[in-house]
Amino acid sequence: MPTYDFIVIGSGIAGLSYTVKVAQHFADRNIPIKIALITKTIAEETNTKYAQGGIAAVWDTDDSFEKHIEDTMVAGDFISDRTVVEMVVREAPERLRELIAYGTDFDRKSDGSFDLVKEGGHSDKRILHYKDSTGNEIERALLAKVKSFESVDFFTHYFAVDLITQHHLGEKVTKDTPGKQCYGVYVLNKKTKQVETFLGKTTLLATGGIGQVYQSTTNPTIATGDGIAMAYRAKGFVQGMEFIQFHPTALYNPGKKPSFLISEAVRGHGGILKNQDGSTFMEKYDARLSLAPRDIVARAIDSEMKIHGVDHVYLDTRHIPKEEILQHFPMIYAHCLKELGLDMSKDMIPVVPAQHYLCGGIIVDHFGQTNIENLYAAGECSHTGLHGANRLASNSLLEAIVYAHNAFEKSVSQYGTQVLPVGIPDWDDAGTRNPEELVLVTEMAKELESIMSNYVGIVRTDRRLKRAYDRLELIYLEHEELYKQSRITVPLCELRNMINVAYLIIKHARAQRQNKGLHYNIDLR
Structure with a gap:
């Protein structure tokens, strides 16, 4: 069995930036x-590949760290960890300069300065971006x-199956066991269909989100919560799973999974949310209108859809000059034209909320360290305290690079x-x-997606959550029997992880007795 100094699971921005820094450190x-x-x-x-909008950082002299910090706290419904928020925001410019040094290209104005844009919940233009991709x-670049x-x-x-801990040496391991350690991971080689043992002195989980537990999501098909589920089974601590962010504006195109994202930046550039008759509605919900934080906009759209008995609303960009649309949103323009024959400069875009981001995850400290020794987590699979009850737009890529850097510093020091x-x-x-x-x-996977979408979505009730819990338990028991009898396959393992994640979401949602940010339970009003 191979032994590695560092094992990194996941090749998005968190995993890659961590790998670059570790490799460079020892090469030097x-x-x-x-x-x-x-x-x-x-x-x-x-x-990471599907992130359209950009990455937030204070660059302009008219902006300030204090404003970015306050915007993040407001969006997170003031349950974000202010110490974490301050650390991430203040580190942002340096981490961005590193990405640029690696070869990342961000859009610039004719004078060479960055073409900063504004997104929902931000008080200033601070989003660095490369078009809409x-x-x-x-x-x-990474x-x-x-x-x-x-x-x-x-x-x-290669599919990571389970983390290796003292449990695999025959020791009883519970959540209260002191000194839990990670020794690597069991990994399924998808080509040979054999499970291989990877021993590692340090392991980083950078496995992304959980979107596939919902019927409608902007996440790719790989987002099945694998890292969170593995950490949970290894008795890692998990928090904030009730805070599921639904992006307000996914393209309404029934039957397509994942859903295509209509970036927040489109609204930042002047796109206006409207009903089918062309009337605006956001003024009923928030003074910031279409640029209110995502939890507010998503609930507003959900409310309008129920009031009018429709499947979607519209995003109107017809007043934006076509050359600006083509310059800033070429991928979105081309996709709408190809999939729906829709010209953004002439037609309103049908949009609907879709699961987009998880604000909870594996609890880590400021260095990305979990409660299991030699196990780190960074990116969407982690819970740092930055996002609180709702993530501010374009803070996710930022969080990933800051915590990948901090995890790098801590892990190489050890x-x-x-x-x-x-x-x-x-x-x-x-x-x-x-x-x-x-x-x-x-x-079973289809049934799980249906349960989560119908009962644990944007708006919840105590009865819906109990029904979700009871029905998920039946799926769990059925799957466990099948899992114990079967040689493992990726679909079998992904379903196992999705069941674990769905359980945690429901459990945390039932325990949350306040309406905060993304968690909205009608019975708590």
Whole structure:
């Protein structure tokens, strides 16, 4: 079984920026190390790739750290950790300069300054972007940088199954067990269909979001909450799972999954939300109108849809000059034209809220350290305290690079102190057989998505949450029996993770007895 100094699970902005820094640190010191970068499909397929809008940072002299901090606190319904918010906001410019040094290209004005834009919840223009495909540009630059290091071994089409802890040495491990440690991960090689053992002195989870537990999501199909579920099973602490962000403006195109995102930046550039008769409605809900924080806008759209008995509302960009639309939103323009024959400069865009981002996750400290020794988490799978009850637009990529940097600093400072135990067993699938009816997995996944969308969505009730809990328990019991009997497959493991994640979302939603940010329960009004 291979042994690595660092194992990184996930190849989005958090995993890649961490890998770059670790590799560069030891290369500068001529210290040979081995880094395993594990990703479940191709390296480019990540949540990061689909981030359109941009990354927030204070650049303009008219802006200030204090304003960005306050905007973040307001959006998070004042349950964000102010110490964390201040740290992330103040570190932002330096981390952005590093991305630029790696080769990331952000749009600039004719005078060479950054073309900063404003998004919902922000009091100033502070969003750096690359047209309407910022995440893809960051992913491109970071991947190129990572591939320049000989110390990094890429493992594409490898699926992380479970973290290795003392539990696998026969010790009883509970959430209260002191000194829990991570020794690496069991990984399914999708090509050979064999589970391989990766031993690691330090492991970073950078596995992204949970969108596939919902029927409608902007997340790619890989977003099945794998890192959160693995950490939870290893007795890692998880928090804030009730705070599910629904992006207000996904393109209404029934049957398409993932949903195509109509970026917040479109509203920042002047797009106006309207009903089917062309009337505006946001003035009824918030003085900031179409640029209110996402939780408010999503609930407003949900309310208007129910009032009028319709499946979507519209985003009107017809007043924006076509050349500006083509300059700033070429990907969105082309997609609408191709998929719906819709010209943004002439037609209103049908939009509907879709699950977009998780504000909770694996609890980490300021350095991305979990409650399990030698296990770190960064990006959407982590809970840092930055987002509180609702994420401010374009703070997610920022959080990922700040915490990847902090995790890098902490983990390299501890390099050489970790000792891997002897006797870690290989994966044991004795007595299992190939699953005969994969349709069972498919149908259970569909049922789970339906439960979460219908009962644990934008607006909740106590009865809906209890119904979701009861029905999920039946799926859990059915899946557990199948899992114990079967040789593992990716669909089987992804469903296992989605069940774990759905359970945590429901559990935390039932325990939350205040309407805060993204959690809105009618029975608590």
